[in-house]
Amino acid sequence: MELEDRDVEELKNNAIYVVFSTVEKALDFCRSNSLWPVSFGLACCAIEMMAAGGARYDLSRFGFEVFRPSPRQADLMIVAGTVTEKMAPLVRRLYDQMPEPKYVMAMGSCAICGGPFADSYSVVEGVDKVVPVDVYVPGCPPRPEALIDAFLKLRAKLRSPAIAKAKLHA
Amino acid sequence: MRDGQDILKALGRGSAGPAGAGSADGDGPAGAARTAIAAARELAVRPSELVEVLASLKGLGDFVLIDIDAVDRPEGFDVAYRLLDRGGEGPAGIFTVKARADRSDPRLPSVMSIWKAADVMEREVWDLMGVVFEGRTGLKRILCKDDFEGHPLRKDYILVRTPRFPVREELRPAEGAEGGQR
Amino acid sequence: MRDSSIGSADGAAGSVTAVAAEARAADPALDALQTEEYTLNLGPQHPSTHGVYHAKLRLNGESIVGCENVIGYLHRGMEKLAESRTYAQFAPYTARFDYLAGVLNNWGYAMALEKLGGIAVPERAEYIRVIVAELQRIASHLVMLSSMVIDLNAVTGWMYAFTAREGILDLLEAVSGSRMNLNYIVAGGVTEDLPEEFEAKVKRTFEDLHARLDDFDRLVSGNEIFLGRTRGIGVIESGQALEYGMTGPNLRASGVDLDLRKDAPYGIYDKLDFDVPVLRGGDSFDRYHIRLLEIHESVRLVEEAMAGLPQGPVRTKLPKAWKPAAGEVFEQIESARGIQGYHIVSDGSAKPYRMHLRSPSFVNIGVLPELAPGLTIQDFVATLASLDIVLGEIDR
Numbered sequence A: 001m002e003l004e005d006r007d008v009e010e011l012k013n014n015a016i017y018v019v020f021s022t023v024e025k026a027l028d029f030c031r032s033n034s035l036w037p038v039s040f041g042l043a044c045c046a047i048e049m050m051a052a053g054g055a056r057y058d059l060s061r062f063g064f065e066v067f068r069p070s071p072r073q074a075d076l077m078i079v080a081g082t083v084t085e086k087m088a089p090l091v092r093r094l095y096d097q098m099p100e101p102k103y104v105m106a107m108g109s110c111a112i113c114g115g116p117f118a119d120s121y122s123v124v125e126g127v128d129k130v131v132p133v134d135v136y137v138p139g140c141p142p143r144p145e146a147l148i149d150a151f152l153k154l155r156a157k158l159r160s161p162a163i164a165k166a167k168l169h170a
Numbered sequence B: 001m002r003d004g005q006d007i008l009k010a011l012g013r014g015s016a017g018p019a020g021a022g023s024a025d026g027d028g029p030a031g032a033a034r035t036a037i038a039a040a041r042e043l044a045v046r047p048s049e050l051v052e053v054l055a056s057l058k059g060l061g062d063f064v065l066i067d068i069d070a071v072d073r074p075e076g077f078d079v080a081y082r083l084l085d086r087g088g089e090g091p092a093g094i095f096t097v098k099a100r101a102d103r104s105d106p107r108l109p110s111v112m113s114i115w116k117a118a119d120v121m122e123r124e125v126w127d128l129m130g131v132v133f134e135g136r137t138g139l140k141r142i143l144c145k146d147d148f149e150g151h152p153l154r155k156d157y158i159l160v161r162t163p164r165f166p167v168r169e170e171l172r173p174a175e176g177a178e179g180g181q182r
Numbered sequence C: 001m002r003d004s005s006i007g008s009a010d011g012a013a014g015s016v017t018a019v020a021a022e023a024r025a026a027d028p029a030l031d032a033l034q035t036e037e038y039t040l041n042l043g044p045q046h047p048s049t050h051g052v053y054h055a056k057l058r059l060n061g062e063s064i065v066g067c068e069n070v071i072g073y074l075h076r077g078m079e080k081l082a083e084s085r086t087y088a089q090f091a092p093y094t095a096r097f098d099y100l101a102g103v104l105n106n107w108g109y110a111m112a113l114e115k116l117g118g119i120a121v122p123e124r125a126e127y128i129r130v131i132v133a134e135l136q137r138i139a140s141h142l143v144m145l146s147s148m149v150i151d152l153n154a155v156t157g158w159m160y161a162f163t164a165r166e167g168i169l170d171l172l173e174a175v176s177g178s179r180m181n182l183n184y185i186v187a188g189g190v191t192e193d194l195p196e197e198f199e200a201k202v203k204r205t206f207e208d209l210h211a212r213l214d215d216f217d218r219l220v221s222g223n224e225i226f227l228g229r230t231r232g233i234g235v236i237e238s239g240q241a242l243e244y245g246m247t248g249p250n251l252r253a254s255g256v257d258l259d260l261r262k263d264a265p266y267g268i269y270d271k272l273d274f275d276v277p278v279l280r281g282g283d284s285f286d287r288y289h290i291r292l293l294e295i296h297e298s299v300r301l302v303e304e305a306m307a308g309l310p311q312g313p314v315r316t317k318l319p320k321a322w323k324p325a326a327g328e329v330f331e332q333i334e335s336a337r338g339i340q341g342y343h344i345v346s347d348g349s350a351k352p353y354r355m356h357l358r359s360p361s362f363v364n365i366g367v368l369p370e371l372a373p374g375l376t377i378q379d380f381v382a383t384l385a386s387l388d389i390v391l392g393e394i395d396r
Helices: A005-013 A023-032 A044-053 A088-097 A109-113 A144-159 A161-165 B004-010 B028-039 B047-059 B118-129 C016-026 C028-032 C078-082 C087-095 C102-117 C123-151 C155-176 C198-220 C224-230 C238-243 C284-307 C360-371 C377-387 C391-395
Strands: A076-080 A103-107 A135-137 B042-045 B063-073 B076-085 B093-101 B107-109 B132-134 C038-042 C054-060 C063-070 C327-335 C338-346 C354-358
Touching: A023 A144, A044 A076, A044 A144, A044 C155, A076 A088, A103 A109, A103 A144, A135 A144, B042 B047, B047 B076, B047 B093, B047 B107, B063 B093, B063 B118, B063 C338, B063 C354, B076 C338, B093 B107, B093 C327, B118 B132, B118 C360, C038 C377, C054 C377, C063 C360, C063 C377, C078 C087, C078 C354, C087 C102, C102 C123, C102 C327, C102 C338, C123 C155, C123 C198, C123 C284, C123 C377, C155 C198, C198 C284, C224 C284, C224 C377, C238 C360, C284 C377, C338 C360, C360 C377, C360 C391
Parallel strands: A076 A103, A103 A135, B042 B093, B107 B132
Antiparallel strands: B063 B076, B076 B093, C038 C054, C054 C063, C327 C338, C338 C354
């Protein structure tokens, strides 16, 4: 049943708070407030990721503290650390095991581009050679606040995917 | 740098024969060896004497194997066995036993039977430098991938440019294109 | 799936494997029951492996019959990279070697370069080095304590110890600008002097630390479940530990008194008064407890060094593309995990000819294939946690 314009106006004027949306948007809103990362710390960045989950920086206030050991129960993979050639097939396998919709965050310089080890014989120059990445978090290691900022950017991306296509970032 | 034969002589073994040179205070071969060791922190041995020298040093009781590592020199691979000398007066120091392996066919006897710590250390030297340790089982790669080709820490190692891991579909070059991106 | 290349069986008497074997021998019907061994991959992605460590476990039910370490998932080729970096450029890499004990790695590297080049370090710098290194050691041990308890599912303990660590990281940040992966101790001294009011900050932090450690200790050390899961588990005899080249708190928990700060003192450790805790049991609980004791000793060292801090410069500056004389050096340092060694071969140019990093954790895990058979999976997790490994160090 479609609501007529004047009905909508009346609702607004009487300050009755009703939201009109689609199911997809509603689900995206819920997902964005409850991302479950898979615990996938590879190197030093993992420690700052753990610190972000600790009491001072507290990912829990955003709803992101539920780190799942199994990728099958997670929707976010934070690649925190250097991806080596030995580990690359496993990163891909874990990514494939995650159910849709899934997101990937490349945390730290090594995950973004190989970092200080980019010219090594065994390092993959960025995890985006192996899995598609949604958010890149620079730093070596990024501070927990930077990681939280990345989470918030991802949250904004989930809520309105068009943001990812915007050329300018504030 | 003292010769392995010196130490072996002092310990009453080796091709120089028994009856080690007695030390000044006359406490026999062990004391003589200790004096010899205290004098020089480094010892160069032939590969054939390596096991005997290290076993004798272990027999003295105060040595712990800390590290095995190799240096790729034009003359050959210089493999250093570093032992922590806990006995004796004064601070605990590092005593190094060095052996040189041929460049063309680097082989050394394994000392895994003397110190179990040598297991992982020798595997690392094999993996990164290509020195084969004989007389042991399980000499396989430990740090590089199992199907890695070459020994990366050698000076003549050439870095291979094609990706050796599964690259994402979207980034793979079109069929028939040359090589791949790294 | 059977993989007979994995390490040997032989449960110790009284272990689950031995009991199972006895039961089979006693009951023919049970013996006729063919059960297969099961190979379980613990890691490399696992919440309790402290990084990308992979253990191939051969299991008989839940008890381990064979264990094989598979490492190299974080092998970044640091030793090869060193050959294409100048000595100053390589210094930040050393912090990423054992990333929980960043400044301790820096110190070992700096010492090796100082020996190579005959560089003198000002006295004030030596005192500051002890202060910052011991603070880093406290932070590292707090990570070990918190990881160990969370592996045994005591999440509150993890939270307490990690929050205590934040206070220490604040101090490290005040000194160097970075919480982790510091590049503060360099050849010739330290990069900068201590900030103002540092002594007061340290005092406040230590008051907070003592309170939090007290809470943690009361929560964990006497906890029946924790004791049940760590007492008598993963016992390493002193002879066995020395055979495997183990060093650091793991060795001292097995009764061997070896600490380079006392036995081969570097810096100004010979002027400072501190004890080295040594425990006799060699089980996982002792390896946990010794780190708690070592934190207290480190606090003592920091306070002592702060009290005796002389005035003066803090750095002998070196040129950026410093060329040491050709030669070879091996320097070792008592890191949070054991003896860390730096072997540097110089050919007289600005870049090292060969750099080898002796890693304590790499050698410590060698004991696991012998230690694991007879343990159950959960005991293995507790033992692994008590060994305090860091994969950055193992794989380099």
